Amino acid sequence: MKKGLLISLEGPDGSGKSSVLEALSNFFQENKQEVITTREPGGVPIAEAIRQIILDPKNTAMDEKTELLLYIASRRQHLAERVLPALDKGETIIMDRFIDSSVAYQGFGRGLTVEEINWLNHYATDGLKPDLTLYLDLDVEVGLARIAKSQHREADRLDRESLDWHERVRQGYLTILAAEPDRLVKIDASQPLDKVIADSLAVIQERFG
Template sequence: MKKGIFITIEGGEGAGKSTLIEQLSNTMVQKGVPFLTTREPGGIPIAEQIRSVILDRGNVSMDARTEALLYAAARRQHLVEKVVPALAEGRHVICDRFVDSSLAYQGYARGLGMDEVWNINSFAIQELMPDMTIYMDVSPEVGLSRIAGAADREVNRLDLEKRSFHEKVREGYMQLLQNHADRMVRINAEQSSEMVFREVLTAIERRFAGFFATDVKS
């Protein structure tokens, strides 16, 4: 059986990742493509419990290294319990955030160092990297204004950070884009969701011909 394709969606707060993943999910359902959507941190009970600790607005005193280690722990369990089995079954996996988030948020914005955070995560993921990463680029001003206007959105500890922190997160992602141009694709997420979706579809189909095809006969 063909191995599934692993695609991760990255971006700052309010980039529209959830909307994009819902659009991709609907398309794959319509096409009959075997797939799985999930998120980090979370996706499975253990990782969701870790998520609740990381994003709890009461945990403002959390040390940056503690935060990085918790993300890596959740990532490891999520991979072995959910992502790896799905890929082995031939299902495509679309994941909301992965290791690039840790590199941008903890490595760059928190100042721990990208190499140091990579070392933690390298142990956790055992070299399993995405086949493609879509970076939803949005300015902190636009992203945070979207969050403020979304009454039903979960407001977490990261949303309470100062704009300067979110600006550093974006800088971190830009550095990752330069270093991993073979894997990462930048999408202007300040466009309409329809335009974003069309650009993402084009990027995926250009990278993986037949990604949305299926052998299932109607």
């Protein structure tokens, strides 16, 4: 049975999840509180190798179901190797993306059946859900513009999808938010980064002390 605490960060591409994750990690370290930060897809070597296949811009022939199953495989390996053992020890984990990404990207974005994605998520995670999900909401055009201007990140295969596709992904997140308001909390990611970080910390502190 899970003993630790799992917090996930979700949002459209360019919403600033990686920056918020780094800032949260620094905050907890400065306050002598141990947390583990990780990401999906990835986090462990096998899952990182799968990540490279998924995001490689050359893999334009990838079938939608293949994409979903690769994400699910990466998720399971990451959980089995890193997340579940840490939670069993009572540790706190903050993760860049988790189960909601598959629903938003492959369900709403690709048009795959959400019920089947939920089943696969449940199978891969043994029913694990985050204790809290911070959803960083941002207009998709703003997010894609941020990626285009970034010197630290090249556009990957998913970044290069159509604007309409990214809009569907955002709508997927908003649908999940409406369905699970106790787990998901919306953060306005259009604000300056320091305000986004402050709002995220405030939610975590209010929820868990």
